[in-house]
Amino acid sequence: MAKWIKLSNRGCDNLLLLVVVLLVVSSHGVLSLQDKKCDSDYCLGCESSVPCVDATRLAKDVRKLPDEGELSGPSLDQPHRIAFLFISGGPVPFETLWRRFFALQNKNRYSLYVYVGSSDYTFPSDSLFFNSEVRSHSAPGNVGLAFRWTLAVALLDQNRRNTWFVNVCGASVPLRSFNQTYDYLTSSRHSFVQSFSPIRGFRFWDTQPQFDQSEIRKGEIWMALRRKHATIIVKDRETFIKFASNAREPEHVFEDEYLQTLLNLRDPSGITNRTVMFADYSNTGVLPRVFHTGDSYNMQQFLHEMVTMTVDTTYGLQHLIAVDNRPVPCELNGNPGVVCFLFGRVFHENSLPMLIGLQIPNI
Ligand SMILES: *[C@@H]1O[C@H](CO)[C@@H](O)[C@H](O)[C@H]1NC(C)=O
Ligand SMILES: *[C@@H]1O[C@H](CO)[C@@H](O)[C@H](O)[C@H]1NC(C)=O
Secondary structure, X not given: OOOOOOOOOOOOOOOHHHOOOOEEEOOOOOEEEOOOOOOOOOOOOOOOOOOOOOHHHHHHHHHHOOOOOOOOOOOOOOOOOEEEEEEOOXXXXXXXXXXXXXXXOOHHHEEEEEEEEOOOOOOOOOOOOOOOEEEXXXXXXXXXXXXXXXXXXXXXXXXXXXXXXEEEEOOOEEOEOHHHHHHXXXXXXXXXXXXXXXXXXXXXXOOOOOOOHHHOOEOOOOOEEEHHXXXXXXXXXXXXXXXXXXXXXXXXXXHHHHHHHHHHHHOHHHEEEOOOEEOOOOOOOOOOOOEOOOOOOOHHHHHHHHHHOOEEOOOOOHHHHEOOOOOEEOEEOOEEOOOOOOEEOOEOHHHHHHHHHOOOOEO
């Protein structure tokens, strides 16, 4: 019998685990994070030495976002801008590769945000990530909440009119050039969200009246979202409260289920049901493989397969926990034959010199 497994975080949330969870659902039913020290507006890269996010203000501004995710003001003919959200909890281990990825790119085509939790970590002034820290003094302790928080900051960022939002694991690397990544994402009519029906019955969870048990979906938290879907996520209260209040681990894993179920409820045909973030579950079937420098396999060969794959055979743990576990041909706007992955994980920090040598990302 398959165990109920947490898919998402191996190697990605080490630092987040250190952070204390102070999530409360306030009397208004809105996500709020107790935050005594910080009473200024949310800000990012602002003058203050410690940019900080005020939860009450953030929640209020989020409610004003238009539902369909339109940008206010002149947006016609504006090029897409992709927000890369690094949920690392601190330094980004593969900064060298990301620096190569973003080198010489037009800064109007991307934005960077690094969720550093409640730590006072600051990137040095020569870092790619200088001034892109997103903090919350009493920080969400799981990747799902940290992502949602950072997403809200990126959506509300008036200086950078972001249209796409990519959740990047700290232990992941870019596989393709910026232009290839940019064109792939921004040409898609769908958001890239892995979502499948899990086999497990939820006998002890009364999901009514909010939704039917058959609507529950599972998948990886590493997703790439259009503005419309990012807006659905940060504005949602009903489904969030349902999950936060009475879906309990270990049967449920918040970051593997909440957003996947929410988007399935609100716009099932708007998501691809597959992720663009490669992970290899073939070895253990339980946790994704961690790529180390010292491993015996041929890294070059492996990267080649990862980069050229056009049928998603990984599909999370689907052979164990999904109702339908067939390999899926990767499509873009309904056209098959496209490569599946733009990013890969889980890489151990010691693989950096090797990845640099192998010209990853493939530029
Ligand atoms: C990437 O795309 C931009 C905009 O289309 C173009 O100006 C630039 O030359 C491209 N860069 C590379 C390395 O192809
Ligand atoms: C994703 O799966 C849902 C069912 O869970 C389906 O309704 C939807 O059409 C699928 N999306 C695409 C793009 O095929």
